Amino acid sequence: MRDEKGRNRLDWSSMVALLLILLGIVLTAGQTLTNNGGTLIFVVMWLLKTLAVALTVTAPVLLGAQSKSSDHTTMLGGVMVVIGAVFSVVDRFFPQPPSDPRELYLMANVFAFWLMMAALVIMAPRLKAVLSRLPLRFRRRVVIAVGLVFFVTNLVWHRDFFGFRTGNTITWLLFLFLVGDVLDSDQSWRHFSNWQFAWVALGSWLLAGLEMWHRTNIVQYSPHDGLTASTHYLVGLSSTQSFMLVLVVVLAAWYIKNHQHATVSDGKIIYYTWVLGMMIAAQTLAAPFFRTGWPAWSLDLVEIVIVTPLVAIGGRLTLSWWQRHNKPVALLAVLQKIGHWAIDHWRSWLAIFSAWLLVLFSYLLLWDGSFNMLSWIMKERTALVWLNIAILLAIFGIAMAITNWYWPSLLLMIVFSLGWTTASQLKIASRDEPILPSDLSMITAPREILGMVNRNILLVAVATLAGLIVAAVFLQWRDHHQGMTWRGRVGLLIVSLAFLGCFKVANHPHSPVKSYLESAQDVPYFYKQIRGAKINGTLLQFANNVDVTVMDKPKGYSAATMNKLAQKYQRVGAQINRDRRGTANQQSLIFILSESFADPRRVPTLTVQGGNPLPFISQLKKQTTGGLMLSSGYGGGTANMEYMALTGLSEANFSATLPTPYSQLVPYQRRAWSINQLFNYSQAVHPFSGQLYSRNRVYPKFKFNRFYCFGSHPGLTYTRTIENNPRVADSSTYRQTLKVLANHQDGQFIQVATMQNHMPYLENYYRHNRFQVSGEAATGSSKQKIETYTQGASYTDEATKNFLESLDKVDKPVTVVWYGDHLPGIYGHVSMNRYGVKLHETDYWIYSNKAAAGHGKRLTHSELVSPNDFPAMALAQMGVKVSPYYALLTRVYTQMPAMSLSLNGTDHNNTVHTGGTSFVNSKGKQVSLNKRQQRLLHDYQLVQYDLTAGHQYLFKKPFLKNPAK
Numbered sequence: 001m002r003d004e005k006g007r008n009r010l011d012w013s014s015m016v017a018l019l020l021i022l023l024g025i026v027l028t029a030g031q032t033l034t035n036n037g038g039t040l041i042f043v044v045m046w047l048l049k050t051l052a053v054a055l056t057v058t059a060p061v062l063l064g065a066q067s068k069s070s071d072h073t074t075m076l077g078g079v080m081v082v083i084g085a086v087f088s089v090v091d092r093f094f095p096q097p098p099s100d101p102r103e104l105y106l107m108a109n110v111f112a113f114w115l116m117m118a119a120l121v122i123m124a125p126r127l128k129a130v131l132s133r134l135p136l137r138f139r140r141r142v143v144i145a146v147g148l149v150f151f152v153t154n155l156v157w158h159r160d161f162f163g164f165r166t167g168n169t170i171t172w173l174l175f176l177f178l179v180g181d182v183l184d185s186d187q188s189w190r191h192f193s194n195w196q197f198a199w200v201a202l203g204s205w206l207l208a209g210l211e212m213w214h215r216t217n218i219v220q221y222s223p224h225d226g227l228t229a230s231t232h233y234l235v236g237l238s239s240t241q242s243f244m245l246v247l248v249v250v251l252a253a254w255y256i257k258n259h260q261h262a263t264v265s266d267g268k269i270i271y272y273t274w275v276l277g278m279m280i281a282a283q284t285l286a287a288p289f290f291r292t293g294w295p296a297w298s299l300d301l302v303e304i305v306i307v308t309p310l311v312a313i314g315g316r317l318t319l320s321w322w323q324r325h326n327k328p329v330a331l332l333a334v335l336q337k338i339g340h341w342a343i344d345h346w347r348s349w350l351a352i353f354s355a356w357l358l359v360l361f362s363y364l365l366l367w368d369g370s371f372n373m374l375s376w377i378m379k380e381r382t383a384l385v386w387l388n389i390a391i392l393l394a395i396f397g398i399a400m401a402i403t404n405w406y407w408p409s410l411l412l413m414i415v416f417s418l419g420w421t422t423a424s425q426l427k428i429a430s431r432d433e434p435i436l437p438s439d440l441s442m443i444t445a446p447r448e449i450l451g452m453v454n455r456n457i458l459l460v461a462v463a464t465l466a467g468l469i470v471a472a473v474f475l476q477w478r479d480h481h482q483g484m485t486w487r488g489r490v491g492l493l494i495v496s497l498a499f500l501g502c503f504k505v506a507n508h509p510h511s512p513v514k515s516y517l518e519s520a521q522d523v524p525y526f527y528k529q530i531r532g533a534k535i536n537g538t539l540l541q542f543a544n545n546v547d548v549t550v551m552d553k554p555k556g557y558s559a560a561t562m563n564k565l566a567q568k569y570q571r572v573g574a575q576i577n578r579d580r581r582g583t584a585n586q587q588s589l590i591f592i593l594s595e596s597f598a599d600p601r602r603v604p605t606l607t608v609q610g611g612n613p614l615p616f617i618s619q620l621k622k623q624t625t626g627g628l629m630l631s632s633g634y635g636g637g638t639a640n641m642e643y644m645a646l647t648g649l650s651e652a653n654f655s656a657t658l659p660t661p662y663s664q665l666v667p668y669q670r671r672a673w674s675i676n677q678l679f680n681y682s683q684a685v686h687p688f689s690g691q692l693y694s695r696n697r698v699y700p701k702f703k704f705n706r707f708y709c710f711g712s713h714p715g716l717t718y719t720r721t722i723e724n725n726p727r728v729a730d731s732s733t734y735r736q737t738l739k740v741l742a743n744h745q746d747g748q749f750i751q752v753a754t755m756q757n758h759m760p761y762l763e764n765y766y767r768h769n770r771f772q773v774s775g776e777a778a779t780g781s782s783k784q785k786i787e788t789y790t791q792g793a794s795y796t797d798e799a800t801k802n803f804l805e806s807l808d809k810v811d812k813p814v815t816v817v818w819y820g821d822h823l824p825g826i827y828g829h830v831s832m833n834r835y836g837v838k839l840h841e842t843d844y845w846i847y848s849n850k851a852a853a854g855h856g857k858r859l860t861h862s863e864l865v866s867p868n869d870f871p872a873m874a875l876a877q878m879g880v881k882v883s884p885y886y887a888l889l890t891r892v893y894t895q896m897p898a899m900s901l902s903l904n905g906t907d908h909n910n911t912v913h914t915g916g917t918s919f920v921n922s923k924g925k926q927v928s929l930n931k932r933q934q935r936l937l938h939d940y941q942l943v944q945y946d947l948t949a950g951h952q953y954l955f956k957k958p959f960l961k962n963p964a965k
Contacts, residue, residue, distance in 0.1 A: 049237065050209040054247045056113075057239045060120055060173045061252035064180025069129040113168050113239075120173045127174075131181050143182050146175060147245065155211075155242040156356075157382055167239035176248070183253050190257055197254040204250055208243040214375050215241065347406055347481070354410065355392040358417040359385055359537060365425055366534045373534075381535065383520035388537035392417055394496040401493035404483040411472040415465060424538040433694075434533035436545050500543075507547040507657035517544075526660035530691070548664055549655040550949035554941045562946055562953040565939060566884055573887030573964025580881040583963060584678040585747045587813040587852065587878050590737065591675075591870065592752040593642050594730070596759070597820030598842040600790050603777050603827050604835045610771035613794040616801040617843060625859045625877055626845030630866050630898040630920055634832070634839050635759075635825020639663075639693035642753060644867040645819070646674040646702065648889045649944045652901050652917040660693070665948060667697040671955050673885075673947055674702040675871045676749040678961060681705055683740050684751040687716055687728035704751070708736065722795055725765040727755040731799035738806055741814065756796060759824060761788040770794070782828040789824055804847060813852035815878050817870050819844035836903035837924050844870075846877045854878055861894050863922040869893040881963035885943070885954070892940055896933050897921045 131139060146162065153159045164172040183189070215238065239248075342349070360374065363385075367373035378385060392413055399409035424434050484492065502513045507524075524544040525532030533541040599618075601608050612618060620626065632640060632651050639662040640651050651661070658664055666672050676682035683706045690696035690709035699707045708716050717739055718732035733754045740750055763784050771790040778786050800818070807814055820842030832839060844865070848854035854877045865873065872889035875882055882890060902916035903926070921927050929937060946954050954960065 046213060047205065047209045050212050050244070050247075051205060053237050053239055054205070054208065054244060054251060057167065057176065057244070057248045058252045058255070060117060060176040061180035061183070061248060062255065063120065063124055064127075064177035065184035065252065065256050066180075067124040067128045069125050069132065116168060116170050116173050119170060120177060124177070127177060128181065131178070136182070136185050139178065139182050140186060143175075143179055147179070151242045151245065154240070158215075158379060160240070164240040172240060179249060180252060180256075183249075183256055189253065192257075194254070194258075197250060197257070201247065201250045201254065204243055204247040208241060208247045211241050211243045212237050215379070351393065351396055351410055351413070352389070354414060355389045355396070355417070356385075358392060358414065358421075359388045359539075362388075362417070362421045362424075362538060363534075365421060366428075366538070377535075381521060384522060384536050384540060387517075387520060387522070388539045390499060391539045391543065394499045397492045397496035400484070401489040401496065404489060405476050406481065406483070407472040407475040407479065408469075411468050415468065420538065424533070428530060428533070433529050434538045434541055436529065436542060437548070503543040503546045505547055506544060526663050529663060529694075545664070548657045550658050550665060551654050551941075551945050553950070554938060554945050557942055557945060557950060559951070559953050561942065563957075565942060566954060566957050566959045568939075569884035569887045569891075569959075570964050572891065573882050573884045576887055576890060577881040577964055580879055582880050584875060584878065584880045585680055587747050587815065587880070588741065588750070589675075589679070589748075589874055589878065590741070590750045590752060590814065590816045591645055591874075592737070592816060592818040593638065593645070593754065594757070594796060594818060594820050595638065595754045596757045596789070596822060596824040597793060597796060598823045600773070600786060600793070602838060602841060603823070604830055604838055606773060606775045606777035606786070606827065606830075608771055608773050608790060613771055613790050614797045614843075616797050617845065620800075620804075620847065621843065621845050623856075623858075624845055624847050625857065625862050625873065626843075627863045627865065628841045629819050629844040630837075630864055630900045631820075631822045631840045631842050632867075632901040633822040636822065638753070638821045639695075641819070641821040641867045642693075642751075645817070645870045646676065646751065647672075647947075648675065648868050648871040648886070649948065650866065650868045650899055650940070652899050653941050653944050654948075661948075662698050663694045666701050667694055669701065669948065671952060672701045673955075673960050675874070676751065677703055678883075679747060679749040681744050681746065682749040682751070683744070684708065684753075685716075685733065685736050685740060686753045686755075687719060687733050687736070688753075688755050699751075706740075708740065722756070722792075723766050724762075725756065725792065727758050729799070730754050730756040730796045731802065734799055734803035734806075738803070738810075741810065745812075747812075754796075757789065757792045757824070759826070761785040761792070761824070761826060763788060766791045766795075776829045777827040779828050782826055785824075785826040789826060804849075807847075808850045810849060811851055813849065813854075813878075815846065815848045815852055815854060815874060817844070817846050817874050819867065819870070832903075836918075837920055837926065840900060840903050841924070846870075846873060848877060852878070861922075864898045864920060864924065865893065866898045866900065869898075883959065883961055884964050885960045887964055888939065888943060891936055895936060896929070897927055 150160075150162060150164070153161055162171060162175070163169055164175070360378070363377050364371070364374050367377075395416055396409050396413040399412045400406065403409060420435070427433060427435055505511045506513050506517060508514060522536055522540065522544065523532070524541070525535065526545075529541065529545075532544065536544065599614055600606060601612075631637065632644075639660060643649070643661045643666075644651055654661065682702075682704045684695070684699050684704050685708045686695060688710060690707060690712060695709070696707065706714075708714070710716065716728075716736055718735040719728050720732045721727060722729045733752060733756070737750060737752050741748075761784075765788050769787055769791045771787055771794070773783060773786045773790065804816075807816065822842060823839055827839070830839065841864070846859070848857060857877055857879075859873060859876055862873070869889070869892070872882070872886055872893045875886055876890065897919040898921075900918050900920070903918045903920075919927050919929060943954065946952060
């Protein structure tokens with residue numbers, strides 16, 4: 001009888017195993033059908049793939065349930081090890097081709113899982129013997145505690161506190177074995193019907209499939225390339241997922257319920273062997289092996305050798321301790337108290353869960369309903385999500401501390417969040433910018449704000465709010481909870497206010513708050529606030545902008561002081577103007593910012609072969625005004641160089657909490673000055689999005705008449721690129737500049753910012769690269785990037801030659817100020833501390849065409865300058881009269897060394913700089929200012945403060961535009 005039953009079990013087990021193998025073969029061979037995220041076939045195949053993994057992972061659970069201490073499994077485990085080794089060797093000899101990144105296994109790290117399972121099979125009888133001596137209550141509570149912690153932390157934070165990894169560790173299998181042991185020993189769950197098991201299994205199956213997709217759906221986001229959703233679903237699935245655990249437990253329990261007297265002996269051993277072999281067998285029969293590198297099991301083999309004895313010894317020691325003391329473990333009481341505390345504080349969990357949903361809803365709206373992007377945010381920016389949640393909870397905490405009413409406080413948090421999200425969406429729709437602290441001034445004009453909203457929407461909002469208030473009052477009336485003690489309320493208020501108050505120092509260099517935000521990957525993106533809102537969340541992005549001080553007030557600032565300064569530089573300007581003729585508006589002036597342009601041959605430890613990539617510009621700098629510009633950025637800082645060149649103001653004078661004046665300052669100034677206002681007509685050209693660095697708002701504030709960019713009206717005429725480089729070629733930008741120049745016959749100002757040499761620098765950009773580089777700066781991937789960049793710079797040199805030849809044919813006076821904004825951030829192993837000056841030196845030149853009086857002119861003090869020197873230098877090159885303001889800038893240019901932010905740091909337009917100012921003389925040496933230069937710097941700082949952060953007294957005087965007399 002026993003043999004017949006054993007034979008029946010063997011037959012049944014074999015049939016199930018064969019069906020699972022067939023399923024594995026079909027799924028493995030048909031996984032290319034899952035490489036499409038939007039079809040019904042994909043959904044079906046994905047769910048089947050999830051089920052196949054779940055059925056495989058039930059094996060260790062069933063092993064734990066049906067093993068006996070008298071079983072003899074050593075031989076079986078040895079056979080499994082041999083089989084796994086054979087398949088691993090075969091896999092090693094048929095590696096994945098580099099050109100084919102597919103991973104056709106159904107389950108991740110399948111060989112490691114196989115070997116770990118082999119170790120578990122060998123250990124099973126001994127583990128059962130140890131577990132049988134422990135009380136069921138203890139085992140059950142351990143399983144529940146570990147399971148709940150794993151479920152919550154893995155689902156919410158994507159964290160693994162138990163070393164389960166992707167399901168290929170002995171700790172994961174031991175936990176599943178313990179689950180099976182408890183299921184077999186505990187009778188309390190067996191009253192559930194098969195229908196109940198079926199419904200729970202179906203629900204957990206669907207949720208597990210969704211969770212698997214969420215984890216597998218890798219979404220990449222780049223500020224320049226945007227969102228890239230994954231279409232690669234051929235990877236092996238990780239079994240250590242929250243709902244996968246639920247599904248596995250339900251399936252195992254369902255099986256155990258209907259096979260109560262089964263054991264692991266006879267046919268069951270073969271069943272486990274076949275089920276576990278399904279993954280490898282299916283892979284071998286259905287498709288070639290697609291893996292590279294050393295086998296995944298190599299490290300896990302070490303784990304088996306080391307961990308298995310430790311587990312065995314640890315289990316024995318625990319058993320010995322239990323037998324000696326024979327009393328409940330203290331951990332049980334702790335776990336019980338934690339469980340009761342969690343239940344008693346369900347209101348807190350409800351508030352946290354509500355804040356979590358509100359934040360995710362806000363993110364979903366920001367990304368236009370893209371669940372792909374929401375998935376990326378949840379996985380890659382988890383800390384940012386929780387910072388937004390913490391801000392909402394702080395608001396809830398303040399309301400709770402003040403009122404001690406739970407439901408109205410919860411309602412306030414919900415209404416605030418929904419109202420904030422709605423207001424943010426309205427502002428983004430109208431101005432492509434989230435709510436910022438400067439917008440709070442509009443609170444004083446509620447009628448105007450409400451007038452922008454549809455009346456029907458307002459009525460619905462008021463009615464909804466009224467209903468929510470009634471509901472909150474009713475719930476509070478029905479809730480007999482006593483609330484918080486006064487000590488708890490005071491503590492909650494202090495913690496909530498302290499948390500919100502931390503953002504007042506969030507941008508202070510070296511502050512603990514700033515350090516934490518950086519570790520949480522909070523990049524403020526000051527240069528494009530909408531990007532910051534989409535990545536950081538609207539609440540956190542608002543908080544990022546709280547700690548912004550434009551500039552510290554210089555000593556002695558007052559109306560009287562500024563009046564004296566105006567008179568002083570009126571006299572200085574009159575003296576300069578004795579040798580000048582005419583005004584700037586009688587000529588044309590073009591400022592050209594050449595993106596990332598700097599001669600790579602100057603980079604320390606770098607050698608460039610293939611000749612001089614910049615022959616024309618190198619020669620031009622010797623024939624006209626030209627030299628080196630001291631940039632405040634390395635690898636970034638474009639908008640700041642442009643700001644300094646246009647305004648004549650130095651970024652080094654601003655507060656460290658104002659890293660991007662274009663986005664943080666100019667749009668909110670009552671009046672903003674720039675050199676183009678010396679001309680009756682001005683235009684700007686930028687072959688890229690006008691929203692970047694808020695140029696679409698900055699240029700109107702600077703009173704530009706037209707701005708040509710992507711999407712503008714009128715638009716760009718010339719947008720040709722070079723081969724595979726996606727950026728508009730400099731030759732096209734130059735043609736656009738000449739066209740704009742010709743469209744207006746009188747004198748004008750033109751601001752140009754190129755894009756050709758913007759990062760990244762991919763290998764396929766140019767088909768013929770004439771330059772090779774070597775040296776420490778060109779190690780690793782840097783070599784290819786530098787060579788691509790150098791070829792692009794060479795193309796710029798050729799285009800610049802053609803541009804100036806065309807400019808010389810223009811029959812009206814035109815002067816060009818041309819400069820590179822910063823070095824590209826591609827040079828490796830070059831010390832910023834040692835070579836800080838070299839890594840901040842770019843090329844510049846000032847050229848007047850043949851129709852201009854300044855043609856062939858070369859200014860003095862031109863070896864090394866700052867971008868804020870360009871306005872004064874341009875006027876000197878043109879030979880036109882200066883206003884008192886430009887008289888001051890002329891003094892700064894001629895009497896002070898070049899100035900920059902600290903050259904040991906870097907400026908990227910999106911993070912707070914380290915502060916400090918570096919002064920560099922014409923020989924490239926950092927120097928200190930003498931007393932005369934210190935007085936001049938103080939005058940300069942007074943003027944800059946008045947124009948940007950002060951009372952703007954100088955706007956009321958003939959200081960900025962009118963020539964000094």
